[in-house]
Each structure stands twice: as structure tokens, then as C-alpha cells.
Amino acid sequence: MGQAANKVSTEHQTIGKHKKPKQIKRKKTKAITLNNGRTGWYFATPWIIGLLLFYILPLVASIYFSFTSYSILQPGEFIGFQNYKELIHDELFLKSIYNTVYFAVLFVPLSIISGVALAMLLNMKIKGMAVYRTIFFLPTLVPHVAIAVLWMWLLNPGFGLVNGFLDMIGIKGPAWLGSEDWSKPSLIFMSLWGIGQAVVIYLAGLGDISDEYYEAAEVDGANWFQKTFHITLPLLTPVIFFNLVMGVIGAFQQFTLPYTLTQGQGKPANSLTFYVMYLYDNGFKYFKMGYASAMAWILFVVIMILTVLIFWSSKRWVHYQGK
Known part of the structure; x- marks a missing residue:
């Protein structure tokens, strides 16, 4: 019985030794992937800022302005669908x-x-x-x-x-x-x-x-x-x-x-x-x-x-x- 128990414990230790390097590799791979993802977002940040400032923001603003009497010289007022009716x-x-x-x-x-x-x-x-x-x-x-x-x-x-x-x-x-x-x-x-x-x-x-x-x-x-x-x-x-x-x-x-x-x-x-x-x-x-x-x-x-x-x-x- 003692020999069998020692054999089982030895096998568990061997499996544990094999698992640890695999776990370490997975963690390293995840860390590298996350790091690459962050780097990609850093490089894409200027484009994203440009998209938000020069495309998305003007797009949303133009929707609102279409329901107003806005002009470049005056802020205008909200007039609903009056522009479309005219x-x-x-x-x-x-x-x-x-x-x-x-x-x-x-x-x-x-x-x-x-x-x-x-x-x-x-x-x-x-x-x-x-x-x-x-x-x-x-x-x-x-x-x-x-x-x-x-x-x-x-x-x-x-x-x-x-x-x-x-x-x-x-x-x-x-x-x-x-x-x-x-x-x-x-x-x-x-x-x-x-x-x-x-x-x-x-x-x-x-x-x-x-x-x-x-x-x-x-x-x-x-x-x-x-x-x-x-x-x-x-x-x-x-x-x-x-x-x-x-x-x-x-x-x-x-x-x-x-x-x-x-x-x-x-x-x-x-x-x-x-x-x-x-x-x-x-x-x-x-x-x-x-x-x-x-x-x-x-x-x-x-x-x-x-x-x-x-x-x-x-x-x-x-x-x-x-x-």
C-alpha cells in the first residue's frame, strides 16, 4: 500500500510539473495578445479621434441643425419640421x-x-x-x-x-x-x-x-x-x-x-x-x-x-x- 501511494504521489508531481510550463505559456500568450491589442489601439487612436471630431460629431450636429433655424451668424431656434415643409x-x-x-x-x-x-x-x-x-x-x-x-x-x-x-x-x-x-x-x-x-x-x-x-x-x-x-x-x-x-x-x-x-x-x-x-x-x-x-x-x-x-x-x- 505504501509503495502504491508513493507511486501515485510521484505521478501527481510529474503531471504538475508538465502543467506548470503549459500554464505559464498560456499566460505569456495572453499577455502578449493584450499588449499587441493595446498597441494597435494606440496607433488607431489618431484615426478614431479624427473620425469622432470630423465625421460623427458633424453628422449628429447636422441632424439637430436640420430642425433649427441655425445660421453661421446666429445660433437659431428649434423649429421642428419647418425646414422640410419649406x-x-x-x-x-x-x-x-x-x-x-x-x-x-x-x-x-x-x-x-x-x-x-x-x-x-x-x-x-x-x-x-x-x-x-x-x-x-x-x-x-x-x-x-x-x-x-x-x-x-x-x-x-x-x-x-x-x-x-x-x-x-x-x-x-x-x-x-x-x-x-x-x-x-x-x-x-x-x-x-x-x-x-x-x-x-x-x-x-x-x-x-x-x-x-x-x-x-x-x-x-x-x-x-x-x-x-x-x-x-x-x-x-x-x-x-x-x-x-x-x-x-x-x-x-x-x-x-x-x-x-x-x-x-x-x-x-x-x-x-x-x-x-x-x-x-x-x-x-x-x-x-x-x-x-x-x-x-x-x-x-x-x-x-x-x-x-x-x-x-x-x-x-x-x-x-x-x-
Whole structure:
């Protein structure tokens, strides 16, 4: 019995010796993990402070200001939904909505169609393609102000190159930016000139499509149109989906080009007064910051609803490789 008891106690001591190093290792691992976590938070602290001060705080403040008569010069008073009620009866507000929706409805589909078409052309295996790709990407590097000045000269109804070319082929060109009917189509055309960034994204998407799909289609006797509409476009839908979301958001936030073209006046006849332009004028020209905050939140809600609808519909038309 004594020998058995000594044997058991010896085994317990041996197990205890094996457990202690493991426990020490676990404690060290936990300490290192906690230390790394603290270090990560220390490095992230400047970003968190910036997020709170320059994003979260202004966001919360703008919600409150939208229910007040606040201006930059006066603190204002709480007026409830008065700003939102006034917006409904504001003719220029409604005009800016029409101009913005008109631009978005035409520009976004055209930018996707022309972007995909250009990307497919620039994806062809021919000599000097890198030069062509660079040429189409260059307009995106030009500042919007410079683009506006350039196109003001090109679309000048008297001595512009566009109307000069149309005269050569016997067509009388319109007034373009000076016409209420042609001002928004002119802006859409100018915006399409700078879709090089989207084209680069489409090119990356085309490069991600495996050649095996095209080889199998050739074996089955598929022609170019069948390959395009049954392979290329379906497998490019994730990229189209991304550019669609970004295009809608960008279209509803159109500001720099029309503001530069019209010196902030939206002429002719407010045909180029876009939503964000009118928001900017209310906030920083008329100092109606509460009114502008209400406009900003309406825009936020509209963009969120459109984004959610696009995400909801994407389940039906976006196809991913391997699924």
C-alpha cells in the first residue's frame, strides 16, 4: 500500500510539473495578445479621434441643425419640421431635383455602356494598346475646373470647335451651354469624357475572366456576340454592379463641373442648378445652415434608398465566377 501511494504521489508531481510550463505559456500568450491589442489601439487612436471630431460629431450636429433655424451668424431656434415643409414649396429646390435626376438617369447608364464598350476595345491584343489605354485614362487626371474651361471653349456656339465641325458637314450646331434644352446634355457629354477610371476597373474585370470559358465556347461553335452576351457581360456584372453604385452616388453629388461652368448661378434659367449646388448656396452663400442640413439629410436618405434597391436587385443579375 505504501509503495502504491508513493507511486501515485510521484505521478501527481510529474503531471504538475508538465502543467506548470503549459500554464505559464498560456499566460505569456495572453499577455502578449493584450499588449499587441493595446498597441494597435494606440496607433488607431489618431484615426478614431479624427473620425469622432470630423465625421460623427458633424453628422449628429447636422441632424439637430436640420430642425433649427441655425445660421453661421446666429445660433437659431428649434423649429421642428419647418425646414422640410419649406423645401416642399421651394420651386428652385424642386428644379434642382429635376436637374439632378435627369443627369443621373441619362449619365449612369451611358457611362456603363460606353465604359464597357471602351474596355472591350482596349482589351484587344494589338500592338501599342498601352498607348491607347493611357490616352483614354488621361482625362481623369485633369482637374474638373480645367475640364470646364476647356469645354466652354469647345462648345462655344460662335467659335467653338464642335459647332465648327458641324458647320463643315452642313449641320447648324445648337447653343449648347447657352441653351436651356442643351445645357444638361452638354454636361452629360462632358462627364462621359472623363470615365477613364471606370474603364480601368472594367479592364481589370475583363482580365479576371478565365480564358477557359472562351475556349469552351469556341469548341461549341459560339460566335463573338454569343461570347459577349453569354460569357463576358455576365461575368463582368460584379464590376458593373460596383460602378453602378458609385455612379449613382456620384451623379447625385454632381457639383464641380456645373458650378464652374455657370459661376455658381446655374444658368441658363437654372437648368444647371443641381441639388448639391443649391445646398451649398443655402449653407455658405445665404447662411441658411439649418435649411442646408435638411437638404443634406434628404439627399442622404435618397441615396441610401437607391443603394439598398441596387443591392437588393443585384441578387438577380450579378453573377460571380464559380457560382
